[in-house]
Amino acid sequence: MCGPLLCTDRGIIDNYKNYIDMLQNYVPILIFLAIALVIGVVPLIAGMLLSKRVPEVAKDSPYECGFEAFEDSRGRFDVRYYLVAILFIIFDLEIAFLFPWAVALRDIGIPGLLAMAFFLTILTIGFIYEWKKGALNWD
Amino acid sequence: MQIETMIIEYILAVPEIVLLLGACLVLLTGPFVSAQSHWTFVLTQAVLLATLYLCARPFTGQAIELFNDFYIDDDLSVLAKSSMSAFMMVVILYSRGFINKYNYPRGEYYSLALFSLLGMMLISSANHLLMIYLGLELLSLSMYALVAMNRDDSVSSEAAIKYFVLGAIASGFLLYGISLIYGLTGTLFLSELSVENEIGLGIIAAVIFIVIGLAFKLGAVPFHMWLPDVYQGAPLPVTLLVASVPKIAGLLLALRLLMDGLQFMHEYWQQSLVVLALLSLAMGNIVAIAQTNLRRMLGYSTIGHVGYILLGLLVGNQDGYSAALFYTLIYALMSSAVFGVLLCAERMNHPLENLVDLQGLGKIYPWLAFLLLLLMFSMAGIPMTVGFYAKLNILQALVTSGWIELAVFAVVASVIGAFYYLRVIKLMYFEESDTQGSQPMPAGHISVLSIHALLVVGLFLFPQMLLEMCKQVIG
Numbered sequence: 001m002c003g004p005l006l007c008t009d010r011g012i013i014d015n016y017k018n019y020i021d022m023l024q025n026y027v028p029i030l031i032f033l034a035i036a037l038v039i040g041v042v043p044l045i046a047g048m049l050l051s052k053r054v055p056e057v058a059k060d061s062p063y064e065c066g067f068e069a070f071e072d073s074r075g076r077f078d079v080r081y082y083l084v085a086i087l088f089i090i091f092d093l094e095i096a097f098l099f100p101w102a103v104a105l106r107d108i109g110i111p112g113l114l115a116m117a118f119f120l121t122i123l124t125i126g127f128i129y130e131w132k133k134g135a136l137n138w139d
Numbered sequence: 140m141q142i143e144t145m146i147i148e149y150i151l152a153v154p155e156i157v158l159l160l161g162a163c164l165v166l167l168t169g170p171f172v173s174a175q176s177h178w179t180f181v182l183t184q185a186v187l188l189a190t191l192y193l194c195a196r197p198f199t200g201q202a203i204e205l206f207n208d209f210y211i212d213d214d215l216s217v218l219a220k221s222s223m224s225a226f227m228m229v230v231i232l233y234s235r236g237f238i239n240k241y242n243y244p245r246g247e248y249y250s251l252a253l254f255s256l257l258g259m260m261l262i263s264s265a266n267h268l269l270m271i272y273l274g275l276e277l278l279s280l281s282m283y284a285l286v287a288m289n290r291d292d293s294v295s296s297e298a299a300i301k302y303f304v305l306g307a308i309a310s311g312f313l314l315y316g317i318s319l320i321y322g323l324t325g326t327l328f329l330s331e332l333s334v335e336n337e338i339g340l341g342i343i344a345a346v347i348f349i350v351i352g353l354a355f356k357l358g359a360v361p362f363h364m365w366l367p368d369v370y371q372g373a374p375l376p377v378t379l380l381v382a383s384v385p386k387i388a389g390l391l392l393a394l395r396l397l398m399d400g401l402q403f404m405h406e407y408w409q410q411s412l413v414v415l416a417l418l419s420l421a422m423g424n425i426v427a428i429a430q431t432n433l434r435r436m437l438g439y440s441t442i443g444h445v446g447y448i449l450l451g452l453l454v455g456n457q458d459g460y461s462a463a464l465f466y467t468l469i470y471a472l473m474s475s476a477v478f479g480v481l482l483c484a485e486r487m488n489h490p491l492e493n494l495v496d497l498q499g500l501g502k503i504y505p506w507l508a509f510l511l512l513l514l515m516f517s518m519a520g521i522p523m524t525v526g527f528y529a530k531l532n533i534l535q536a537l538v539t540s541g542w543i544e545l546a547v548f549a550v551v552a553s554v555i556g557a558f559y560y561l562r563v564i565k566l567m568y569f570e571e572s573d574t575q576g577s578q579p580m581p582a583g584h585i586s587v588l589s590i591h592a593l594l595v596v597g598l599f600l601f602p603q604m605l606l607e608m609c610k611q612v613i614g
Contacts, residue, residue: 125163132170 083135094123148205151212154193154220155260161186162253169246176245180235183249184228190256191224198611204266208328211266214612218464219263219391226384226471227256229591233479234376236486236581243288243374252380255281259388265395268317268327275313275356278388279306282381286373298365298372305355305365313352319345329400338404346404349396350411357389359449360418363442367430370438375482378434382441383475390467393452398460398613405455412453413545419446420549424556431494436559437477440518443556444470450549451533454540461609462532468605469529469598473517476592480511483588487578497563499572506585508567510592517595519560520553525598532606 101108101116108115130136149156165182172178194217202213231252238248258277265271283306287299321327323341351362358366370378397408423443430436448470451463484491484500484507491497501508517524530553537546598605 122163125167129166129170132167 080138087130087135090123090126094120151203151205152210154190154224155257155264157193158186158190158253158257158260161189162250162257165253166246166250169244169250174242174245175239179245179249180231183231183253186253187224187228187231187256191221191228194220194224198608200611200614202614204330208330209267209270210264211330212264213614215391215394215614216260216264218608218612219387220260222468222471223256223259223263223384223387226387226475227252229475229479229587230376230380230383232587233379233475233482233584236584237374237376237482240486241374243376248285248288248376251281251285255285255380256384259384259391262388262395263391266329266399268320268329268400271392271395272310272314272317274388275392276310278385279310279356282306282385285377285380286369288377289374292372294372295374296372298368302365302369305362309352309355309362311352312348312355316345316348316352319348329395332400333403338407342404343407346401346408347411349401350408350415353389353393353396354415356392357386357445357448358442359415359445360422360442363419363422363445366442367435367438370441371432371435375434375478375485379475379478379482382437382478383471386441386471386474387467390448390463394460394464394613397452397455402455409453409455412449416446416449416453416545417548419443419449420552421446424552424559427556427559430559433481433491433494433497433563436494437474440556440559441474443552444518446552447530447533447549450542450545451536454536454542456536456540457610457613458536458539460613461606462529462536464613465532465606465609466529468609469517469525469595472591472598473514473526473595476588476595477511477514477518479584479588479591480507480514483507483581483584486581486584487576489574489576489578494563494566497566498570499567499574501568503572503574503576504580506589507580510588511567512564513592513595515560515563519557521557523599524595525602526595528599528602528606 097119098116101112105112161182165179165186168179168182196217198214198217200214202211204211231249234248237243238245255278258274258279258281261274261277262271263274265274283299283303286302287296289295317327319341320332323339323345324332326332355362369381373381397405401408419442423439423441423446427436427439427443430439444466448463448466451459451466453459454462481491484504487504489496489500489503491500500511513524517526520526520530530549534546534549537543537549
């Protein structure tokens with residue numbers, strides 16, 4: 001067993017050349033990584049060195065609005081947040097389905113169009129139901 | 140040609156399509172009419188009637204695979220779908236009085252019931268493991284929501300949480316088994332599973348996972364924890380629903396998985412089913428004796444009956460499967476009638492919550508007590524009621540394939556079980572109570588209930604047709 005450099009066998013040297021060729025394909029990625037590193041790190045360092053620092057409670061907290069990041073987990077908050085979140089997820093999923101569907105629409109043709117129309121109809125029925133039930137009203 | 144096959148496919152799926160559209164319509168009607176409106180009820184029954192009409196057709200002995208073989212239309216699915224739609228009509232009818240009396244959200248109850256029926260119909264016609272899973276989830280999710288409908292009641296919420304968590308675990312088990320099967324065989328089509336496969340440790344593990352998932356859903360010991368809680372905690376109409384129609388779907392689930400898909404693994408899942416059946420028979424019948432709550436007692440009685448159904452399944456031949464099918468249909472008939480009696484009594488302001496509430500029912504409401512007496516005889520398997528044939532069939536299938544020990548055990552278990560069924564009768568007829576029956580019986584409810592309960596005698600006298608049907612559909 002020997003590494004590629006030590007071997008004199010013709011096939012192995014060919015293999016080694018292939019290996020180098022293969023690596024060359026990845027050079028753009030290496031350059032990309034280097035640039036990404038520079039873009040990511042340089043502003044941080046520049047900011048650290050050049051900016052004025054005036055610490056303040058609101059500035060240091062992770063979020064300026066919403067819930068406290070750390071508090072007693074048994075604290076109460078309005079159950080309607082959940083409702084809004086659940087209703088949001090439905091339409092979020094709808095979008096998630098619509099994007100790949102739109103890309104593939106030419107290939108799947110009329111049946112695809114009908115299937116999506118059916119899916120949207122079902123969602124709309126749910127939407128009408130929740131609207132009429134007052135789930136969208138905050139009060 | 141292409142278009143023609145497509146049209147035929149959709150024609151065969153018309154019952155499901157109508158049911159889906161109907162369920163959506165009922166859901167939409169709910170918020171648009173007043174809370175006291177009877178429209179949702181009328182629409183629901185119309186949809187169920189249409190579904191029943193479209194499902195029911197004479198048996199042809201053929202199986203047609205449609206929608207890229209995901210779906211199968213055969214005699215078994217026809218029998219299951221028509222009986223489930225018919226039972227659902229009865230269930231909705233019995234539920235109505237309670238729903239109106241306590242002002243439960245009507246549109247939601249009815250549409251969730253319809254959606255659960257859709258899930259059950261998908262299971263009955265599934266020819267693909269993912270199709271089975273899809274149907275099962277549609278059924279289970281509707282059921283969780285129904286059980287949790289009485290939000291302010293802590294017992295109800297507890298039951299719903301238990302049901303939900305254990306149901307999710309069961310689905311997880313089932314899915315894990317399915318994924319193992321896919322990894323090992325490369326297919327999820329039930330008809331392709333049985334073609335050629337070498338049996339290794341992997342596929343045995345997959346089968347065991349699937350059997351566990353199945354046992355959870357059926358409520359077999361030791362996966363039965365949720366069942367008595369749900370029976371006791373859920374609102375009475377929901378208990379009626381849980382206790383009747385999904386049992387047929389559960390059996391169809393077992394038949395599709397074990398008979399259609401994993402028949403080649405018969406000797407492996409048979410062993411698991413033997414254990415499950417023995418435990419269910421023993422536990423169901425013995426623990427039921429200790430119950431004081433009537434609904435909880437019926438929950439344990441269900442577990443005992445599930446043991447019998449599993450006995451039929453584990454035989455693994457045509458006799459066994461058809462006996463299990465017959466037993467399940469009869470069990471759904473008896474169980475829905477028993478809860479129909481409870482709902483009827485509840486409507487007359489005489490709720491039968493605990494066993495003591497039964498005292499003197501024979502004097503207070505003689506006709507109702509008589510119907511309950513017939514049903515209890517039938518559940519215990521005493522001749523002159525069809526419950527006897529159901530048990531006899533299972534025992535016959537067991538004995539002819541050499542499982543004599545199991546047959547003896549089953550008989551002993553049902554003798555023990557007869558105690559608590561007969562105790563109900565003793566309480567009704569041989570105990571005194573100072574309550575007076577003042578309320579008139581709700582006419583529609585009691586007339587349907589009478590026909591329903593008297594069917595257990597009628598089917599004892601003429602069981603041949605149903606027995607033949609059950610034999611015929613197991614091809």
